[in-house]
Amino acid sequence: MVGRNLGNYYVREHSHVSDDVVLHVEGLSSRKVHGVSFDLHRGEILGLGGLVGCGRTETMLALFGIDRRTEGTIVLNGKQLPGDYTPADLIAEGVALVPEDRRGEGLFPVMSVEYNLTLKVLKQFMSGLSYRKDREDAVYDKFVQELSIKVPTRGMAISSLSGGNQQKVIIASWLASSPSVLILDEPTRGIDVGAKSEIYLMMNALTAQGVSIIMISSELPELIHMSDRVAVMCDGRITAILEQNEASQETIMQHAVRY
Amino acid sequence: MQNKQLVNKFKTGCANYIRRNGGILIGLLVMCVVISIVSPIFLTERNIMNVLRQISSNFFLATSMTLVMISGGIDLSVGSIIAVIGVVGGNLAQSPVPIVFAVLLTLMLGTGFGAVNGFIISRTTLSPFIVTLAMMSILRGIAYIITKGTTVRIDNGAYIALGTGYVLGIPLPVLYMILIFIAAYVLLNRTALGRHIFAVGGNARAAIYSGIKTRRVQMFVYIMSGLMSAMAGIVLSARSYSGNPIAGNGAEMDAIAACALGGVSLAGGIGSVGGMFLGTLIIGILSNGLNLMGVDSFWQTTLKGVIILAAVYIDYLKGLKTISK
Numbered sequence: 001m002v003g004r005n006l007g008n009y010y011v012r013e014h015s016h017v018s019d020d021v022v023l024h025v026e027g028l029s030s031r032k033v034h035g036v037s038f039d040l041h042r043g044e045i046l047g048l049g050g051l052v053g054c055g056r057t058e059t060m061l062a063l064f065g066i067d068r069r070t071e072g073t074i075v076l077n078g079k080q081l082p083g084d085y086t087p088a089d090l091i092a093e094g095v096a097l098v099p100e101d102r103r104g105e106g107l108f109p110v111m112s113v114e115y116n117l118t119l120k121v122l123k124q125f126m127s128g129l130s131y132r133k134d135r136e137d138a139v140y141d142k143f144v145q146e147l148s149i150k151v152p153t154r155g156m157a158i159s160s161l162s163g164g165n166q167q168k169v170i171i172a173s174w175l176a177s178s179p180s181v182l183i184l185d186e187p188t189r190g191i192d193v194g195a196k197s198e199i200y201l202m203m204n205a206l207t208a209q210g211v212s213i214i215m216i217s218s219e220l221p222e223l224i225h226m227s228d229r230v231a232v233m234c235d236g237r238i239t240a241i242l243e244q245n246e247a248s249q250e251t252i253m254q255h256a257v258r259y
Numbered sequence: 260m261q262n263k264q265l266v267n268k269f270k271t272g273c274a275n276y277i278r279r280n281g282g283i284l285i286g287l288l289v290m291c292v293v294i295s296i297v298s299p300i301f302l303t304e305r306n307i308m309n310v311l312r313q314i315s316s317n318f319f320l321a322t323s324m325t326l327v328m329i330s331g332g333i334d335l336s337v338g339s340i341i342a343v344i345g346v347v348g349g350n351l352a353q354s355p356v357p358i359v360f361a362v363l364l365t366l367m368l369g370t371g372f373g374a375v376n377g378f379i380i381s382r383t384t385l386s387p388f389i390v391t392l393a394m395m396s397i398l399r400g401i402a403y404i405i406t407k408g409t410t411v412r413i414d415n416g417a418y419i420a421l422g423t424g425y426v427l428g429i430p431l432p433v434l435y436m437i438l439i440f441i442a443a444y445v446l447l448n449r450t451a452l453g454r455h456i457f458a459v460g461g462n463a464r465a466a467i468y469s470g471i472k473t474r475r476v477q478m479f480v481y482i483m484s485g486l487m488s489a490m491a492g493i494v495l496s497a498r499s500y501s502g503n504p505i506a507g508n509g510a511e512m513d514a515i516a517a518c519a520l521g522g523v524s525l526a527g528g529i530g531s532v533g534g535m536f537l538g539t540l541i542i543g544i545l546s547n548g549l550n551l552m553g554v555d556s557f558w559q560t561t562l563k564g565v566i567i568l569a570a571v572y573i574d575y576l577k578g579l580k581t582i583s584k
Binding site for chain 1: 445448449450451454457458461462464465466467468469470471472524528529
């Protein structure tokens with residue numbers, strides 16, 4: 001944390017966005033979400049702003065198949081999804097959700113770091129009764145190195161890591177499933193600045209590889225500087241989708257309170 | 260080279276096992292030494308086989324209880340399933356139904372009871388404690404209703420052999436125990452389903468976010484619990500030549516105690532088959548040893564409780580130490 005250069009903190013290069021629509025959401029509704037529609041392009045970071053409780057997280061839960069949807073058409077990679085998909089179906093289609101509440105929804109505190117990191121990709125090294133420990137170790141080593149996660153031993157409980165490293169393990173566990181759409185809900189809440197800037201770098205690198213990201217954030221500078229577009233929500237509805245050059249603290253707040 | 264690697268792997272495996280279960284292993288050894296000094300019969304082959312036979316049904320229950328507890332649940336109905344299965348199995352064994360069908364039917368019945376538990380628990384937010392407590396009462400009542408309070412005498416040789424027979428000089432219940440141990444070990448350590456069981460108990464919400472079908476996992480562990488209870492019911496009724504509606508009274512407590520001694524967490528997410536086996540051994544050897552030493556049976560029950568409390572307290576002290584480090 002000490003002695004790092006924080007000058008270039010938000011590192012977004014807005015050059016990775018293509019015109020292909022990866023995810024098309026139309027009229028998505030649930031108990032707390034009303035008719036949300038948006039497109040997500042390949043290589044884009046779509047910021048999702050608004051006041052806390054405006055339905056951003058609920059929109060993503062409805063999209064991910066955790067909250068019950070009442071309405072909505074979802075087209076993923078050109079394929080319309082059936083009405084009753086589950087999180088497992090979406091994960092198989094290459095969608096990943098890093099939840100807001102790290103302890104409550106993201107990690108398995110009593111389990112080891114390696115267990116947490118490889119849980120989503122068991123298929124890569126386990127099938128039936130065969131278990132390739134070497135392949136699991138390879139997955140683990142690859143991501144620990146790629147995200148520079150600081151872990152003394154792979155067998156230690158994840159709860160003994162720092163917040164930033166816990167968050168990196170959770171993100172790594174999703175990256176292991178090589179998603180094409182990555183949903184990050186408050187990805188930098190409660191972690192130190194060093195880990196924060198590493199997460200921004202990682203987001204940049206991912207979009208360069210063609211991954212699309214939806215980022216929910218309550219931190220306005222992060223939202224403005226990291227997003228290619230910002231969708232603002234208020235009371236379960238999208239009130240504006242701002243282009244990069246339109247997004248400012250004033251315009252976002254203006255739309256965030258437009259009931 | 261390959262051999263050396265294997266030997267090393269085995270060594271680290273053993274070291275891990277001893278480190279993880281150190282306290283209980285020492286307790287077990289001390290107990291064995293004390294009992295064998297007091298009673299020379301203890302270490303005879305005959306008595307050791309006897310102990311293994313006696314612990315077999317508790318081992319079946321404790322194995323499935325380990326799965327249930329790792330998934331964050333508990334199953335109190337196992338003892339009552341033993342009674343119903345014993346009574347139904349006894350009646351079927353005394354009827355003209357071929358023995359193969361009788362066994363299959365009783366196993367299916369036990370699985371069915373487990374499925375009812377699993378269905379209610381996975382579809383609702385009712386606590387597993389209450390659901391299986393109710394089931395415990397319902398099934399115990401059914402066992403009494405079927406026999407009108409009496410005991411079914413069993414004299415079907417094939418059925419009795421299921422609990423008293425030998426294969427290659429090994430008593431059948433001990434053989435079942437070995438097979439079940441291997442199956443449970445492989446399930447928990449080498450399969451995706453095993454990892455999912457840990458996930459559901461470790462953090463149910465995060466398991467849903469990870470795309471794990473938590474309902475199916477819960478169904479699975481309670482069905483296994485029903486199946487293992489049915490196994491225990493068959494073995495117990497065969498060994499006692501009778502289907503008794505009182506059979507298995509308090510069996511759930513012995514199973515839970517064995518799990519707790521073996522380091523399976525009541526809060527879910529933690530536990531191993533190896534640890535649970537040691538827990539089962541302690542409970543079994545304790546009863547056997549106290550019997551051999553001629554300790555009064557009322558005192559035995561009390562002593563068992565004291566030892567369980569002491570064991571989990573030592574575990575708690577160990578936990579405090581690692582936290583303060």
